[in-house]
Each structure stands twice: as C-alpha cells, then as structure tokens.
Amino acid sequence: xxxxxxxxxxxxxxxxxxxxxxxxxxxxxxxxxxxxxxxxxxxxxxxxxxxxxxxxxxxxxxxxxxxxxxxxxxxxxxxxxxxxxxxxxxxxxxxxxxxxxxxxxxxxxxxxx
Numbered sequence: 001x002x003x004x005x006x007x008x009x010x011x012x013x014x015x016x017x018x019x020x021x022x023x024x025x026x027x028x029x030x031x032x033x034x035x036x037x038x039x040x041x042x043x044x045x046x047x048x049x050x051x052x053x054x055x056x057x058x059x060x061x062x063x064x065x066x067x068x069x070x071x072x073x074x075x076x077x078x079x080x081x082x083x084x085x086x087x088x089x090x091x092x093x094x095x096x097x098x099x100x101x102x103x104x105x106x107x108x109x110x111x112x113x
Contacts, residue, residue, distance in 0.1 A: 014101030019078035022096040023065035029092050040086045053081055075099060
C-alpha cells in the first residue's frame with residue numbers, strides 16, 4: 001500500500017481559476033465606522049462586479065464581514081483588487097485569500113480504464 005502523504009505530494013495542484021476572499025471586520029471597529037464607508041464600498045464593489053472581477057459575493061452569517069469569489073489568477077491579483085476598496089484603504093477589515101480551482105477528484109472520471 002502506498003503512503004497517502006506521498007500520493008498527496010505527487011498529485012498535481014489544480015489550476016487557479018479564482019480566489020476566494022474572506023473579509024472580517026477588525027476587532028474594535030464599530031458598526032458606525034463601517035457604515036460611514038459602506039456607500040462608497042458598495043458602489044466600488046458593484047463596479048468590480050460589472051467589470052467581471054467579482055464573480056460572487058455573499059454576506060457572512062455571523063455578521064462579521066463578507067465572502068467574495070474573484071476572477072483572479074493568483075493571490076497577488078486578488079490583493080490588488082481588494083486593497084483598492086474603501087474598507088481596506090481605511091484599514092477597517094482583514095482579508096484571508098484562498099486560491100481555488102477545479103475539483104481535483106473529478107479528474108478520476110476522465111482517466112482511461
């Protein structure tokens with residue numbers, strides 16, 4: 001039997017087709033601080049959507065921020081997109097970036113028997 005860690009190390013990584021960005025309001029930031037910036041944040045985010053940079057956007061159920069799926073080929077491109085928005089420029093939020101791609105196990109369906 002093969003070592004699972006070896007198999008995982010040899011598996012090709014998926015091509016990045018987007019970047020998921022999890023936004024979280026920083027500790028100590030008040031709702032009033034966020035709401036003062038939201039009109040500009042919403043307008044600029046909507047423009048990114050219309051420009052094809054934001055594929056999907058969601059509110060977090062815990063009320064602490066949002067989740068975006070960006071049309072970006074890597075984390076650096078996603079950073080450039082998100083860092084230009086008002087909440088980020090005013091240092092009110094933190095971002096977590098996760099590159100995503102096609103679900104790798106689906107390749108097993110394409111393998112020849």
